[in-house]
Amino acid sequence: MIPEIGHFSLILAFCFAIVQGTLPLIGVWQHKPMLANVAVPAARLQFLFIAIAFISLDYSFYVDDFSVLYVASTSNSQLPIMYKLAAIWGGHEGSMLLWVSMLGLWTMAVTIYAEALPQTFKIRLIAVMGMVSIGFLAFVIFTSNPFERLIPAALDGRDLNPLLQDPGMVFHPPVLYMGYVGFSVAFAFAIAALLDGKLDITWARWTRPWTTVAWVFLTLGIAFGSKWAYYELGWGGWWFWDAVENASFMPWLVGTALIHSLAVTEKRDAFKVWTVLLSISAFSLSLLGTFLVRSGVLTSVHAFATDPRRGVFILLYLVVVIGGALLLFAWRAPKVGLGEKFDVVSRESMLLANNVVLVAAAGSVLLGTMYPLLMDALGAGKISVGPPYFDAVFVAIMAPGLFLMGLGPLAKWKKASLPEIGARLKVAAVISVISSVLVPFIMGKMSLMVVVGVFLAFWVGSTSLILLANRVKSRSAATPNLVDNLKGIPLAFYGMFIAHLGIGVFILGVTLVKGYESEQDLRMEINDVAKIGNLNFTFEGTQTIKGPNYESQQGTFTVTKNGKAVAVLHPEKRFYPVQGSVMTEADISPGVIKDLYVSLGEPLEKGAWSVRIYIKPFVQWIWAGAILMALGGFCALADKRYRARNKKLSQGSKEGEQEAHEAFAS
Amino acid sequence: MKKLFVVLLLLANAAFAGVAKPLADDPVIEARLKAMSRELRCLVCQNSTLADSTAPLAEDLRKEIRVLMHEGKTDQEVVAYLVARYGDFVRYRPPVNNETAVLWFGPFALLLIGAFVLYRVLKKHAGNDELKGEDA
Amino acid sequence: MKRTAKFLIPLVLFLIAVGFLFKGLFLDPHEVPSPLVGKPAPAFTAPLLSEPSKRFNTADMKGKVWLLNVWASWCVACREEHPALMEMAKISEIATYGLDYKDTDAEAQAVIDANGNPYKEIMTDADGKIGIDYGVYGVPETYVIDKLGIIRYKQIGPITEQAFFSKILPLVKALQT
Incomplete structure (x- = not known):
């Protein structure tokens, strides 16, 4: 009975997704408020029914209902309760349900927190989320139904793969999916803005916190996964450049680029086309990742039992969602304005240079992941692209980016001068060079990799500290008390500071474990x-x-x-x-x-x-670094002024806008 | 109390403790094997390296590699031996040739093109007097 | 017009990627083509399962078209393949030789006794050395070797009806003439 309720709820959710994805758009287009206003209730009902379906499935796991095929194949009566509940995402069907549930959760959050958005924009936004959901619900219902019955019921289940019987299984997938799917919000913002034909500062400002939340989850999700692999697989590796790891890493890289380009767009109303493209790309790469895992086109430790029907279905879905988005982009983008002016040497240009590096790095991961497939499809034979390739190419591309990372935050907005930046960096350069010699000396072995790695780690770390020191110094005249001074600096600044420090910690961990393990x-x-x-x-x-x-x-x-x-x-x-x-x-x-x-x-x-x-x-520094990055994201989100201004802005207050600019002007 | 127990245990053990021996007979060859097999792919369970795989074939191949190394074969010769049998698929580090040129150099080309385009766009952007906010 | 074209680049790139992904759906990433196809089959001598004192020698196969089927008693897929091999032996003149890979003679003999013998001869490769020379990575695997001793085709995994009638049989016939 319960599984049927779950199945039925899923179908109802699908119906509501269709309502949510279509009627409101028609309503906005035809100026029929009645239709337009179904967006929010439909979205909430969709979430409600997905939640019922999810709980039904978890209940079936809880009571060992082995008449449900999925439960029989991923659980067992002897399985500890914690893993029974985690087994819900231990196989293909359930993890797709988790995917859909996360999408529902994000949609629900949008209906609550986007209250202050302009009405038509909000409705378009929710409708786009609905469209994304339609495809995935259809996928679950028609090709991957977790509620399928097994008649006669199995006496006992085939058990969860012992590799997955670990606390890591409880946290890693939901957090990772939360991040993966979270980019759908930035995607929906981009599409809604393109439909609107109006890409402006407001759009960037609204997208930013949502992107940051998704990014924080993705960062944590990837870090959990890495930690899990480290202790579970038994050979002490923490990153394998496996196809599926890459699939989660690409959206992370592009999402990181997006966070930075949003800063430029928000401040200067510039590079909007680029930012929109990144918003679309981040989510597209999440979808691509899903396709790569589910279709079996690549071999991976995470590969699920594959079914070509599923592959074709997801590919079709990709064509509709991503293809549609890019078509809309090609149509609307040429009409987007250029925004405000800034110099070739400025904070803005540094942030964009960072984007070039991150995108090229994501490109190297994409190329490396897809190349065996390309070669095979062209009949050029089978090759493997593994860690030696990524260690060489990805690192070589990222290294100059990390160097730039030290410069960027010290450059002034609009117009910076290189000699001035250089002067501020003298101390950082000295610290980094000395450390890069001293650390290998203490550890007892010198190698180029270690010298460069340690240099970059200290470079990123010390420039961040100098940035904070400069900030404090510039405020010291007005606020002489150090504690008050530190308190007065916006949390958004600390967010950046902590996240960048996290990168430094991470690099140090990676370098030292690689050099001296x-x-x-x-x-x-x-x-x-x-x-x-x-x-x-x-x-x-x-x-x-x-x-x-x-x-x-x-x-x-x-x-x-x-x-x-x-x-x-x-x-x-x-x-x-x-x-x-x-x-x-x-x-x-x-x-x-x-x-x-x-x-x-x-x-x-x-x-x-x-x-x-x-x-x-x-080695622990690797994950400590990742956690610092995520913490930095949280910090930025917690910035009171940042939240307050959204409300003010929507009321059209010029005051709010001014304040917002200050919060991010560092 | 527990600590004391551990210490006592250690003292007791110390009397007849042996020294752990390396699993391999020849540590030099073993180190070479390890370094090399990290970059080789196991054909059976295609997601692990030859170093980490527990598949019987991986075990056999490691044995074979040890033999080849004892015979004085260089690392390149050993890799060539494997590639002759299993193809480039066994190499996690794809060879650099015409077919993989895009793989190896594409990302750097992307970086350079990106930097060039960005510079052009920034130049244009900075020189465009129609843009607002000149002295904001 | 030129301004618009620029914005189509992402879409075009995406569609190219979709093309490859679509093609990828119909490829098996686990199947690794052998670099030995088109090259001389590695020479070996090996004891016969039926009479371990006698040895099979690839040199004796010069001038003949033959199949080398690598199998083992512990291999589940081989047992699935067995009836197909029996059928092949019945309906065609193809000379199939078995290489019993990393197995014990007793267990291999038991399988043959129970399910019949589709092979002209069975050679044993107890330590898997011959298997390595042939690039065997998952049994069963089957090699088609021509009169000059060149490997012309490799079937990875069980011989399916389709593979037999569309590839192996026509190839063997062509090679024999």
């Missing part, structure tokens, strides 16, 4: 000691333990430094009987300076085991 494959008998640097890893043996739905050989390793205990690690080799699979669960002792990472290989003769021990210096 070590790995040992050992054969260890009980009581054997492995000496790595000044650490002694003692293997105390293994014991059999029983988990809720697995059996495990758990090893015990004590780590000592100069005779003092540092950590006790329990890596496991788990056996999951339902799927008959063996999982390696590494154990990690995380630290600011380094992670100790031990994973059990195979049992050898006489109670010995093959053991892998990794030392991962500064």
Whole structure:
């Protein structure tokens, strides 16, 4: 009964999506307020029914209803409750439902928080969200119905892939999808503005916070995924340049570019065409990612069971949504004005240069991801494009961009002078050069990669600090008290500061772990000691333990430094009987300076085991950096003036506009 | 209390503790193998490198590579050996040739074109007196 | 007009990408074409399953068109392929040789005893060395080798009816004349 309610709700949601996506547009076009005004209620009802469907499916998981095919194939009666509820997005059908639910959630948020937007714009916006939703709901209902019955019911489920039985599974997909799908709002803003034929500052100003929220989620989602891979896959990697990782990384890069170009558009009413194109691209890349994962055109760790029908369906959907958007773009863009004037050397131009770099970087990821497919389609043979390619090309493109990142925020709006920027950067340059020599010296090994990486990390970090110092200094005459001074700086500024600092932290982490990680494959008998640097890893043996739905050989390793205990690690080799699979669960002792990472290989003769021990210096900084970036985004969103001004602006207050300019003038 | 226990345990162990031996007989070759197999793709479970894969074929190939290295083959020769059997597909680092020129140089071309276009547009933008906000 | 054309670039690029993606839907990313096709089949000698003291030698196959089918008792897809091989042996004159890949003789023999023998001879490759030389990465795989000992075709995965009648059979016939 419950699954049928879910299925039926999904169909109702589909109907409301059709209403939401069509009638309001007709209403606006034909000047029929009656029709136009269905937008908000239809959107909310759509969300309500999606929510019912989602809860129904989760309920089916909760009560182990194995007469539902999807539940039977991704859950099991022995599965811990937390994973049962997460198993809802453990397979194709459910994760598509999650996708649609996120879209519903964003639409709902738009109907609530876009209250103050001009009426017709708001209606168009919601209608575009509805159109995006129609396609995806149709996809779920017609090709990927999670409520399909299994008759007769299975006695027990086939279980969630043990690889996914991890707390990471609970957080990673929803947060990532929240970000992925969140770009649909920026997309809808762009389309609504193009339909309106009016791209102006208001549009940019409204798009900005929505884009930032989506970007924050995407940043966190990618970071969670990376962290998960790090401890779950058992070989200590944190990024694999896998097709699906790339699919989430491309929208992130373009979304980052979008956040920066929105700043220019908002301030100077300029480069609107470019900003609109980025808004469309960010979401298009999210959709492309979905296509790549679901259609099986690329091999990936994330690949779902594939069905060519699904591939054709999504591709058709891409053609309609992206093709339609780009057609509208080609039609409207030529009429868009140029906006205000600014100099070739200015904050604006720096932000746009950053855009060129980010887009070229996204281009390299796209090219690398798609190239095997291109070659194959052209009959030129099969090739693989993997980490060595991306490490070389992507990094080479990003490096100058990171250098620019130090300059940009120090340049004045409208017209900056290079000598002046240079003078402000002297200290940063000195700090960065010294660090880039000193750090490898302390770590004991010099390489070009480390020198450049450390230089860039300190460059980004120190320029951010100098920026803050300058800001404080310029205000010190008016507000001599340092605390008051710091308090008086808008949160939006801190947002940028923290996010940029996060990039520095991230680069430092990546550089040091890549430059100085070590790995040992050992054969260890009980009581054997492995000496790595000044650490002694003692293997105390293994014991059999029983988990809720697995059996495990758990090893015990004590780590000592100069005779003092540092950590006790329990890596496991788990056996999951339902799927008959063996999982390696590494154990990690995380630290600011380094992670100790031990994973059990195979049992050898006489109670010995093959053991892998990794030392991962500064690896935690990678995720700390990502979290700082996200925190920066939150900070910018929390800026009171930023929120207040939206309200004022919609009332047409000139005052609000002035204030808004100040908030972002740094 | 727990700490004391650990210390005692350590002391007890110290008496007959052995030193862990490297899994491989020849650490030099093993290091070469590891560095090389990171850039090679496992054909069976196509999403992991030859270094990380646990597939039997990957195990066999690692064994074969060790043998080749013992015979004194250089890294290039070993990669050539694999490419002759499985094609360029095994290389995560695609070779630079006519077919992959776009892959290797395309992104840099994009960067240069982007920079050039941006410069032109900025120049035009800055010199356009019709734009408003000259002295705002 | 020129002003508008510029704005069509994104759409055009997108449509080109769609073309490739569409084509991609009908390609199998797991299938890796062998670089050995068109090259001489690696020479080997291997013990026979039926009589381990005797050895098969590729040199003896000069002048013949033959199929080398790589299989194993532990391979599920091979068991699916087995009836097709039996059928092939019945309806055509194709000489199919089996290479028992990374298997034990007893288990392989048991499969043959139970399901019949479609092969002229079965060679054993217990340590998988021959498999590596042939670039085997997923059994079953089948190579069509011509009179000069050149590999002319490689079937990855089970031989399907379609593959047999549209590719293998015509190719073998053409090579034999």
